[in-house]
Amino acid sequence: MKNWGLLxxxxxxxxxxxSVLYLKMQGAMQKVTNTTLQDPWVYVPYLLVxxxxxxxxxxxxxxxxxxxxxxxxxxxxxxxxxVEIARLKPVLLLxxxxxxxxxxxxxxxxxxxxxxxxxxxxxxxxxxxxxxxxLGLPLLFGxxxxxxxxxxxxxxxxxxxxxxxxxxxxxxLASYLSDHRRVxxxxxxxxxxxxLPPLRFIAPLICIWGLAVLMFVVEKDLGSALLFFGMxxxxxxxxxxxxxxxxxxxxxxxxxxxxSYAMFGHVRVRFDIWLDPWADPNGMAYQVVxxxxxxxxxxxxxxxxxxxxxxxxxxxxxxxxxxxxxxxxGLTAGLMLIICYAxxxxxxxxxxxxxxxASEALLMAGCAVxxxxxxxIIIAGVTKFLPLTGITLPFVSYxxxxxxxxxxxxxxxxxxxxxxxxx
Amino acid sequence: xQGAAMAIKVVRVVxxxxxxxxxxxxxxxxxxxxxxxxKQELKQQHKPVVKQNEALLTVVEAGEEELQGRRFxxxxxxxxxxxxxxxxxxxxxxxxxxxxxxxLHGAQYVIEDLGSVNHTYVNGQPLEGRAYLKPGDxxxxxxxxxxxxx
Numbered sequence: 051m052k053n054w055g056l057l058x059x060x061x062x063x064x065x066x067x068x069s070v071l072y073l074k075m076q077g078a079m080q081k082v083t084n085t086t087l088q089d090p091w092v093y094v095p096y097l098l099v100x101x102x103x104x105x106x107x108x109x110x111x112x113x114x115x116x117x118x119x120x121x122x123x124x125x126x127x128x129x130x131x132x133v134e135i136a137r138l139k140p141v142l143l144l145x146x147x148x149x150x151x152x153x154x155x156x157x158x159x160x161x162x163x164x165x166x167x168x169x170x171x172x173x174x175x176x177x178x179x180x181x182x183x184x185l186g187l188p189l190l191f192g193x194x195x196x197x198x199x200x201x202x203x204x205x206x207x208x209x210x211x212x213x214x215x216x217x218x219x220x221x222x223l224a225s226y227l228s229d230h231r232r233v234x235x236x237x238x239x240x241x242x243x244x245x246l247p248p249l250r251f252i253a254p255l256i257c258i259w260g261l262a263v264l265m266f267v268v269e270k271d272l273g274s275a276l277l278f279f280g281m282x283x284x285x286x287x288x289x290x291x292x293x294x295x296x297x298x299x300x301x302x303x304x305x306x307x308x309x310s311y312a313m314f315g316h317v318r319v320r321f322d323i324w325l326d327p328w329a330d331p332n333g334m335a336y337q338v339v340x341x342x343x344x345x346x347x348x349x350x351x352x353x354x355x356x357x358x359x360x361x362x363x364x365x366x367x368x369x370x371x372x373x374x375x376x377x378x379x380g381l382t383a384g385l386m387l388i389i390c391y392a393x394x395x396x397x398x399x400x401x402x403x404x405x406x407x408a409s410e411a412l413l414m415a416g417c418a419v420x421x422x423x424x425x426x427i428i429i430a431g432v433t434k435f436l437p438l439t440g441i442t443l444p445f446v447s448y449x450x451x452x453x454x455x456x457x458x459x460x461x462x463x464x465x466x467x468x469x470x471x472x473x
Numbered sequence: 474x475q476g477a478a479m480a481i482k483v484v485r486v487v488x489x490x491x492x493x494x495x496x497x498x499x500x501x502x503x504x505x506x507x508x509x510x511x512k513q514e515l516k517q518q519h520k521p522v523v524k525q526n527e528a529l530l531t532v533v534e535a536g537e538e539e540l541q542g543r544r545f546x547x548x549x550x551x552x553x554x555x556x557x558x559x560x561x562x563x564x565x566x567x568x569x570x571x572x573x574x575x576x577l578h579g580a581q582y583v584i585e586d587l588g589s590v591n592h593t594y595v596n597g598q599p600l601e602g603r604a605y606l607k608p609g610d611x612x613x614x615x616x617x618x619x620x621x622x623x
Binding site (some may be wrong): 056063066067069070073074076077110119122123126130133135229252304351352354356380382383386389390393395397 | 478479481482483485486487489490491492493495496497498499500501502504507
């Protein structure tokens with residue numbers, strides 16, 4: 051199965067969406083300016099580069115007998131994202147397409163160099179230190195953008211180190227946990243109904259948990275903190291199969307959350323908005339309330355692409371892109387997006403179960419879980435299922451760091467599907 | 474002019490909803506292909522199970538002459554240990570009296586360590602409690618290595 055047919059759908063949807071936007075501009079007699087969409091030929095080269103890279107990557111995938119389902123799913127998400135960005139912030143479309151090309155190039159390189167990159171799994175403690183270093187960088191040199199101090203500004207580009215830190219964290223957890231799996235499942239102490247190993251074996255895990263809480267508090271980056279913490283807990287659970295860790299982590303998180311609620315204003319604000327957004331719908335809760343209105347307006351089939359009013363939501367092109375999609379294309383499109391993520395996750399887990407090497411299996415399952423968890427956190431945030439935390443919807447939202455790091459994750463996932471053929 | 478504007482509008486609406494329908498079609502065909510693949514895999518997995526319901530333990534490596542090259546065929550259960558009542562008797566000090574057992578559970582064979590002192594190893598990993606056996610797994614008890622086949 052080569053699945054070339056599936057790959058035409060993302061391109062088709064992108065072209066459809068763009069023509070709708072151009073037709074709408076023509077209907078309204080709008081001129082091409084800097085704030086609207088530019089002439090089509092500006093975007094064509096990048097589109098061609100992306101198509102070319104897609105063909106190259108899919109050929110590599112087929113030749114190496116990797117999983118051919120993963121790339122079409124991702125490109126579908128990317129094309130929905132691009133179309134929606136073109137609709138919401140036309141100025142940013144060019145940047146996003148450039149980032150897409152860079153990300154696909156990086157993905158290609160990672161797939162080619164995978165045997166070398168895989169060796170990183172042999173150095174768990176270096177990875178751990180690297181992860182702490184990367185996450186610590188914004189604490190020292192960080193710049194505050196959009197309320198959280200987790201950006202590094204390097205000349206013209208601003209980066210979010212935590213986006214790349216999460217990949218290193220994944221490597222660290224995979225190699226550390228597969229080495230220590232036996233020790234971690236040794237029940238040494240029994241505490242109530244929990245069975246815990248000696249403290250020195252879980253110390254690195256507690257460090258990671260503590261780090262997440264630190265990010266939560268100092269960098270005001272709630273989304274990444276939740277993501278990191280969730281990752282650590284889920285990876286531990288996947289490798290040991292012991293529910294004690296999950297309970298322990300929940301308790302830890304509960305205490306940390308309660309303490310930060312009591313001590314820090316921004317945490318309290320987020321939490322109060324979540325409990326009752328209607329207390330202050332035009333002030334603090336404006337974003338969430340507008341997002342709920344948008345989702346509600348969309349209904350089952352949406353208001354029609356280009357005919358909603360998602361512009362009322364602040365930051366709609368990054369964190370709230372899901373609300374915009376649901377408003378304009380309806381619940382149907384939202385569900386289809388979620389199904390795409392779920393199918394990707396399923397594909398990842400299915401591949402991971404076939405791998406024999408414990409650390410690689412963990413790494414692959416971790417990649418799949420990370421994408422799904424990130425999707426869950428942000429969609430739950432914009433639909434007010436969980437307190438809102440600002441992270442990007444992987445592959446869909448605007449954002450260079452997020453795009454590149456998501457494509458690196460994807461490259462890892464793809465490369466790891468190979469091993470199952472050798473069995 | 475009126476007609477042209479109308480035509481543009483119609484094309485636009487068609488494209489808008491075409492986009493959405495294309496997305497739905499993509500997701501549905503994707504999931505159908507994936508489930509189809511899983512179904513095929515399941516069929517392939519089922520075939521060998523129905524054909525054979527006998528398993529075989531082959532001695533790969535043993536210090537004792539009476540065990541070398543022997544094969545033990547069984548259907549329901551086989552026990553391994555030092556005691557005389559075992560099906561596979563290994564007269565070594567490292568082996569417990571009743572060391573391990575392999576039994577049929579559903580369509581698969583399960584190996585269980587019966588609380589041995591020196592552990593049972595499956596493919597070089599110490600066995601904790603029970604585990605499903607795959608054809609070709611190597612089981613080590615004391616100094617004896619057995620290969621599980623079916």
